[in-house]
Amino acid sequence: MTVAPDGTIVPKAVEVGALYRGLRVIRSGLVPTDTVVIDGLMRARPGVKVTPAAGTIVATANSGA
16 A cells, blocks of 8 residues: 555555565556555555555564575
């Protein structure tokens, strides 16, 4: 899920790749300017307005190569 400039949740189809340093590679479907939902994904619904906040994506110790 992504957040549009007007603050609404927008689903985007992505092509996933391999794991790299514990994080999943996204091969296509996103652009560098997309705001991606990284927390609260279970509550995110298309069309709902949200207020995005900066976050950090961190690889976990047991998440692969």
